[in-house]
Amino acid sequence: MANKEVQKNGKFAGSSTLGKLSKIDPHGFERSDNFDYVSYEIFESEYLGVLAHRAKRWNQIIKDGDKKTIHSNGKVKRFCRKGIPDCYRAKTWMNLSGATKRMENSLDVYEKLLETGCSNDVELIEAIKTDLNRTFPENIYFNGKMTDDKRQSLYNILLAYGRRSPAIGYCQGINFVAALILLVVKDEEKSFWLLSTLLDHILPQYYTKSMLSLRVEMEVLKELVSSKYPLCQEVMERAQAPWMIVASKWIICLFIDVFPIETVLRIWDCMFVEGSKILLRATLCVIKQNETKLLLCKDMPEIVKLFESIKTDTTVLECHHFMQKCF
Amino acid sequence: MASRSSVARANNTNTQGKICQFKLVLLGESAVGKSSLVLRFVKGQFHEYQESTIGAAFLTQTVCLQDITVKFEIWDTAGQERYHSLAPMYYRGAQAAIVVYDITNQDTFTRAKTWVKELQRQASPNIVIALAGNKADLSNKRMVEHDVIAILQEAAAYSEENGLLFMETSAKTAMNVNDIFLAIAEKLPKNEAGVSGNRPTAGVGLAATENRESSGKSCCGS
Numbered sequence: 001m002a003n004k005e006v007q008k009n010g011k012f013a014g015s016s017t018l019g020k021l022s023k024i025d026p027h028g029f030e031r032s033d034n035f036d037y038v039s040y041e042i043f044e045s046e047y048l049g050v051l052a053h054r055a056k057r058w059n060q061i062i063k064d065g066d067k068k069t070i071h072s073n074g075k076v077k078r079f080c081r082k083g084i085p086d087c088y089r090a091k092t093w094m095n096l097s098g099a100t101k102r103m104e105n106s107l108d109v110y111e112k113l114l115e116t117g118c119s120n121d122v123e124l125i126e127a128i129k130t131d132l133n134r135t136f137p138e139n140i141y142f143n144g145k146m147t148d149d150k151r152q153s154l155y156n157i158l159l160a161y162g163r164r165s166p167a168i169g170y171c172q173g174i175n176f177v178a179a180l181i182l183l184v185v186k187d188e189e190k191s192f193w194l195l196s197t198l199l200d201h202i203l204p205q206y207y208t209k210s211m212l213s214l215r216v217e218m219e220v221l222k223e224l225v226s227s228k229y230p231l232c233q234e235v236m237e238r239a240q241a242p243w244m245i246v247a248s249k250w251i252i253c254l255f256i257d258v259f260p261i262e263t264v265l266r267i268w269d270c271m272f273v274e275g276s277k278i279l280l281r282a283t284l285c286v287i288k289q290n291e292t293k294l295l296l297c298k299d300m301p302e303i304v305k306l307f308e309s310i311k312t313d314t315t316v317l318e319c320h321h322f323m324q325k326c327f
Numbered sequence: 328m329a330s331r332s333s334v335a336r337a338n339n340t341n342t343q344g345k346i347c348q349f350k351l352v353l354l355g356e357s358a359v360g361k362s363s364l365v366l367r368f369v370k371g372q373f374h375e376y377q378e379s380t381i382g383a384a385f386l387t388q389t390v391c392l393q394d395i396t397v398k399f400e401i402w403d404t405a406g407q408e409r410y411h412s413l414a415p416m417y418y419r420g421a422q423a424a425i426v427v428y429d430i431t432n433q434d435t436f437t438r439a440k441t442w443v444k445e446l447q448r449q450a451s452p453n454i455v456i457a458l459a460g461n462k463a464d465l466s467n468k469r470m471v472e473h474d475v476i477a478i479l480q481e482a483a484a485y486s487e488e489n490g491l492l493f494m495e496t497s498a499k500t501a502m503n504v505n506d507i508f509l510a511i512a513e514k515l516p517k518n519e520a521g522v523s524g525n526r527p528t529a530g531v532g533l534a535a536t537e538n539r540e541s542s543g544k545s546c547c548g549s
Contacts, residue, residue: 130358175379248413308385
């Protein structure tokens with residue numbers, strides 16, 4: 001990428017909306033009627049400064065590197081924890097996760113997957129089609145309001161993935177993950193390879209029929225909470241509330257629709273470089289932040305309500321601070 | 328069309344003395360309209376494209392019967408077969424269940440019957456089960472109308488045999504949505520000790536206060 005272009009585009013998504021927050025966010029999500037514009041503007045006014053600074057730093061490493069590939073090293077890892085600028089996000093995710101390499105080594109594979117059916121195609125297609133209109137219906141790229149609607153691409157990606165990884169096929173939740181990848185990466189084939197890399201290599205067994213890794217994560221979470229925040233675990237046990245009830249969606253959707261989108265992207269910035277452990281780091285961070293409130297909860301409904309409210313919690317919205325607290 | 332009058336959209340409309348809390352779970356195949364039924368019942372809304380539910384969603388709604396206020400704690404579960412093994416977590420201790428199918432899709436009815444069987448086998452023994460044939464608004468728009476009627480007859484007979492409440496519903500038009508929840512509220516035992524719970528107490532109603540028992544909330548009067 002030419003340096004000039006880098007400078008011009010060296011900003012994060014959202015930077016153009018200051019002072020005139022639109023009803024649609026930079027990623028195409030329609031803000032709900034009860035969207036808290038005041039808190040968001042306060043957050044954004046601070047975050048834009050952070051973004052500008054990070055963009056400058058990223059421009060530098062891209063300039064110093066070979067401009068084509070971003071290599072993983074200590075500095076890059078640190079940089080990813082501090083957030084990848086929007087203009088470099090797709091490229092960084094692709095490069096550092098290994099998706100670019102997989103794509104380069106697999107010419108025509110994507111195309112062939114779309115052309116050739118598999119044994120459980122009927123079931124697979126039906127399951128995907130059922131969810132196609134139920135994926136981000138509040139996003140203008142997925143609800144027919146834009147000419148460059150992404151539902152066909154989403155369908156193709158999910159179908160190709162299901163055919164390539166029959167042990168997973170299609171699991172509800174992947175639709176949201178694939179859709180967000182598409183929103184960021186934009187290119188359909190690249191999105192497919194990033195999704196494949198994520199589900200097969202970064203998060204193996206999360207979405208299989210037994211959802212083994214999800215169960216393991218929930219057990220590990222229980223152990224971690226027991227040792228780090230034992231009072232929290234006591235509350236959960238008194239209420240007979242397994243962490244699965246609270247946090248399964250967090251892990252399955254990789255925090256989509258759980259946290260504000262800025263925070264989700266920041267977690268993903270780490271996930272593509274460092275792997276799945278960021279998911280539990282973020283989960284523990286939320287639990288820690290809500291410890292006082294959790295200790296006041298008397299039953300499972302109260303606990304569930306508490307954690308449902310994190311989507312609008314400003315301490316989670318302030319993603320830069322939140323990510324710092326995760327580590 | 329369902330009567331709205333007895334469904335309180337706010338939780339502070341209790342004028343009666345007794346409040347009963349019940350845990351209710353929705354089960355059924357993916358995309359039959361579980362979340363839509365809940366959204367219609369709790370918020371009076373309907374979205375043509377309802378986002379697929381991952382894990383489960385939790386909502387509450389209160390209905391007023393003649394002498395009693397019933398507060399439903401509703402668990403709306405994910406429908407895909409893959410999430411099946413998580414379901415016991417949600418129906419454990421539930422006093423009521425709505426098993427939903429899509430009236431235009433025979434497979435979803437077959438799936439509904441397996442849910443009923445599972446509940447009969449593994450849920451609380453006194454659980455009140457309602458069968459909801461949803462998307463009733465589509466009943467006369469389909470070319471396969473005779474299939475729809477066949478499913479209806481089978482569902483009615485099946486419900487009769489198994490002692491289920493049964494209604495055809497439409498989250499889209501609101502048809503029978505409040506009614507099915509009200510019918511469940513009517514059928515739930517209000518003063519029997521421990522429907523599923525473990526904290527039976529003397530028959531004392533909670534006067535306009537929340538029931539704060541941490542588990543086994545069979546009812547205020549239990």
